[in-house]
Amino acid sequence: MLRGLDLEIGEGTTAILGPSGCGKSTLLRLLNRLADPDEGVVRLRGTDVRELDPLALRRRVGLVPQLPAPVPGTVADNVRYGPGLVGLEVDPLPALALAGLDGSFLDRDASRLSVGEQQRLMLARALGLDPEVLLLDEPTAALDERAKEGVEETLAGLAGISVVLVTHERAQAERLAQRIVELDEGRLAG
Amino acid sequence: MSSLSVSTGEVAASLVLVALAIAVSLWRRAELEQDLGLAVLRSFLQLTAIGYVIQAIFDSDSLWLVAGLLAVMVGVGTFTAGRRARAVPGAPGPILLALSLAAAVTLGLVIALGVFEPEPRYLVPVGGMVIGNAMTASAVALNRLADEVHGSIRQIEAMLALGASARQAARGLVTRSLRSGMIPLIDQTKTTGLVTFPGTMVGMLVAGAEPTDAVRLQLILLWVLLGAVALAALVAVSLGYRGFFTPAHQLRERLYSGPE
Numbered sequence: 001m002l003r004g005l006d007l008e009i010g011e012g013t014t015a016i017l018g019p020s021g022c023g024k025s026t027l028l029r030l031l032n033r034l035a036d037p038d039e040g041v042v043r044l045r046g047t048d049v050r051e052l053d054p055l056a057l058r059r060r061v062g063l064v065p066q067l068p069a070p071v072p073g074t075v076a077d078n079v080r081y082g083p084g085l086v087g088l089e090v091d092p093l094p095a096l097a098l099a100g101l102d103g104s105f106l107d108r109d110a111s112r113l114s115v116g117e118q119q120r121l122m123l124a125r126a127l128g129l130d131p132e133v134l135l136l137d138e139p140t141a142a143l144d145e146r147a148k149e150g151v152e153e154t155l156a157g158l159a160g161i162s163v164v165l166v167t168h169e170r171a172q173a174e175r176l177a178q179r180i181v182e183l184d185e186g187r188l189a190g
Numbered sequence: 191m192s193s194l195s196v197s198t199g200e201v202a203a204s205l206v207l208v209a210l211a212i213a214v215s216l217w218r219r220a221e222l223e224q225d226l227g228l229a230v231l232r233s234f235l236q237l238t239a240i241g242y243v244i245q246a247i248f249d250s251d252s253l254w255l256v257a258g259l260l261a262v263m264v265g266v267g268t269f270t271a272g273r274r275a276r277a278v279p280g281a282p283g284p285i286l287l288a289l290s291l292a293a294a295v296t297l298g299l300v301i302a303l304g305v306f307e308p309e310p311r312y313l314v315p316v317g318g319m320v321i322g323n324a325m326t327a328s329a330v331a332l333n334r335l336a337d338e339v340h341g342s343i344r345q346i347e348a349m350l351a352l353g354a355s356a357r358q359a360a361r362g363l364v365t366r367s368l369r370s371g372m373i374p375l376i377d378q379t380k381t382t383g384l385v386t387f388p389g390t391m392v393g394m395l396v397a398g399a400e401p402t403d404a405v406r407l408q409l410i411l412l413w414v415l416l417g418a419v420a421l422a423a424l425v426a427v428s429l430g431y432r433g434f435f436t437p438a439h440q441l442r443e444r445l446y447s448g449p450e
Contacts, residue, residue: 058350082354085352
């Protein structure tokens with residue numbers, strides 16, 4: 001699906017822009033090793049990701065999925081889930097605040113939030129891992145205009161973290177990213 | 191224990207009831223005549239063959255032959271359950287272990303507890319029941335596991351993306367699959383005697399045993415099977431889920447059918 005791709009992603013926000021079906025989501029899945037390429041290498045700070053513990057890698061490279069997939073439980077349970085897997089206890093409030101959710105959400109059932117709120121929760125959950133890199137797979141595709149503006153505002157405010165944003169929307173890429181990479185049919189366009 | 195002798199003529203007479211079934215099929219054009227014929231033929235051949243095998247084993251009184259027969263049953267059971275659980279990659283391995291463990295542990299325990307003597311006449315029929323029920327439970331549990339995985343791919347990947355191991359991401363599904371493997375026998379045990387008479391009890395009553403004896407033996411078998419089925423379903427799903435994942439805690443690629 002992806003061919004002849006040679007790409008270096010630096011600090012700040014990089015947008016991967018392209019039509020649907022061009023391999024954007026696949027590319028993201030390679031970066032946190034939810035999948036492996038048939039050929040070629042993905043490196044994180046110079047190290048082949050296949051040499052890293054995949055679970056530790058995924059905590060360093062957080063992913064916000066295209067559609068929300070909360071774990072059963074409350075909003076707080078969801079933010080605590082990732083760190084809890086390695087025995088860490090985190091205060092969910094700072095991550096929720098970064099994602100634009102306040103303390104009143106803590107004890108709410110995650111599955112009963114609106115899609116927009118759930119998507120913010122996905123962002124908070126990824127941020128709760130304190131990742132070095134944040135992968136965003138069409139983070140606003142499931143949202144209405146107002147929810148989308150809110151999430152974009154949140155994303156624009158993230159500091160000190162490398163972000164890879166996959167989007168089909170050029171305007172969004174231009175609003176949020178310092179660098180835009182265009183993909184077409186699995187190759188770099190242009 | 192009393193014994194009952196059944197003549198070939200009596201068996202042949204019961205074919206009248208098969209003729210009734212074929213008549214129903216012909217009359218209502220259910221097109222089951224061929225299946226009925228095949229079923230009668232197969233039951234005759236298979237049971238006659240196993241009858242001679244069991245007779246030979248009883249005559250030899252060899253526990254090695256018992257073990258050999260049970261091993262064959264485990265093999266056939268693994269093949270059958272494996273075909274039914276085809277949606278689970280690499281299912282035969284876990285099923286083989288599930289059936290072997292269920293048979294070995296249950297028979298070992300009933301002997302150690304003094305419930306049955308270690309003799310072919312107990313080990314063969316009880317072993318056969320244990321393996322048969324373990325086979326069904328494993329197949330049901332693994333099928334459910336496949337459904338659960340296919341229905342929760344996004345959720346599983348989301349958990350993996352948060353640093354969950356394959357085991358952690360599959361935990362909920364594995365538990366639900368275990369439940370579905372165990373529930374049919376539990377329900378059957380709850381309603382036993384109310385809706386149906388279990389086969390062992392029917393056989394003993396027909397053979398002239400005291401009803402209280404028939405009931406006691408039936409209770410032993412039902413309760414033994416509960417343990418056997420729980421163990422088989424547990425082993426099958428606890429190992430079976432791994433077939434859906436790579437060693438790097440990824441869902442196997444052909445499962446992924448998300449966007450792009």
